[in-house]
Amino acid sequence: MKYLFYAALISLSLISCGNNDNVTEDPRPIEKEVYQFDFKSYAVKETILYTGGTSGSKTFPQESFLSSYWSTYQQPAWKKIVLDLKNNSIQLIAGNSADAIYNINISNDSVLINDKVSKPRYIGDFNKKNSTFTLKRTLQYMKRERRDNGNVLTIVQNVSFGTTRYDNMFGILFTTPADMIKAEDQVLWSNIEYYYKQL
Numbered sequence: 001m002k003y004l005f006y007a008a009l010i011s012l013s014l015i016s017c018g019n020n021d022n023v024t025e026d027p028r029p030i031e032k033e034v035y036q037f038d039f040k041s042y043a044v045k046e047t048i049l050y051t052g053g054t055s056g057s058k059t060f061p062q063e064s065f066l067s068s069y070w071s072t073y074q075q076p077a078w079k080k081i082v083l084d085l086k087n088n089s090i091q092l093i094a095g096n097s098a099d100a101i102y103n104i105n106i107s108n109d110s111v112l113i114n115d116k117v118s119k120p121r122y123i124g125d126f127n128k129k130n131s132t133f134t135l136k137r138t139l140q141y142m143k144r145e146r147r148d149n150g151n152v153l154t155i156v157q158n159v160s161f162g163t164t165r166y167d168n169m170f171g172i173l174f175t176t177p178a179d180m181i182k183a184e185d186q187v188l189w190s191n192i193e194y195y196y197k198q199l
Contacts, residue, residue: 033085034083034085035126036081037082037196037197039194042073042194043195044063044190046191047061047063048189050187052182052184053181056185069141073192076194077094078098078100081196090102102115103116123136123162124136124193131197134193135196136191137194139158139164140159140168141187142155142157145182145183169187174187
């Protein structure tokens with residue numbers, strides 16, 4: 001009788017092992033494809049001003065100086081951003097006519113927009129690990145006073161994506177700061193970062 005009991009027990013264990021479905025679980029997490037971000041804060045990274053009259057003297061104005069050239073710099077035009085990795089697109093949401101959608105490429109953390117009009121432009125950084133997005137905007141302002149040879153007053157002002165460096169500003173109206181011979185000549189740029197956190 002003892003042997004019959006043990007034989008039945010062994011048979012049951014073999015049957016239960018035979019019904020084991022070989023389901024292999026994939027331990028990798030599912031990649032998120034769409035990120036939605038909300039604006040949190042901003043930082044002025046640098047503001048550089050060259051003024052004429054003394055061969056283009058360089059200064060670093062306080063942040064309050066910017067409001068004369070860009071009154072809304074403290075708030076981005078877009079309060080929300082949707083980054084779609086599956087469709088390689090970014091949607092900038094203002095809730096008005098400023099809404100925009102661009103095709104993108106991501107290289108390391110850098111996000112480049114492709115508007116098919118110009119070469120890809122740097123728009124900011126996406127940190128997948130922290131689920132954050134940094135939108136980069138830049139102010140560029142140049143003023144060239146009238147010259148005695150008949151050249152008229154010229155002012156160029158632009159706010160765009162990305163960052164500005166010395167090389168982006170000189171070589172257009174002025175080749176170097178030494179060309180800024182009039183006291184009212186100005187070359188100004190400022191780089192601002194807008195920080196977004198995942199909703």
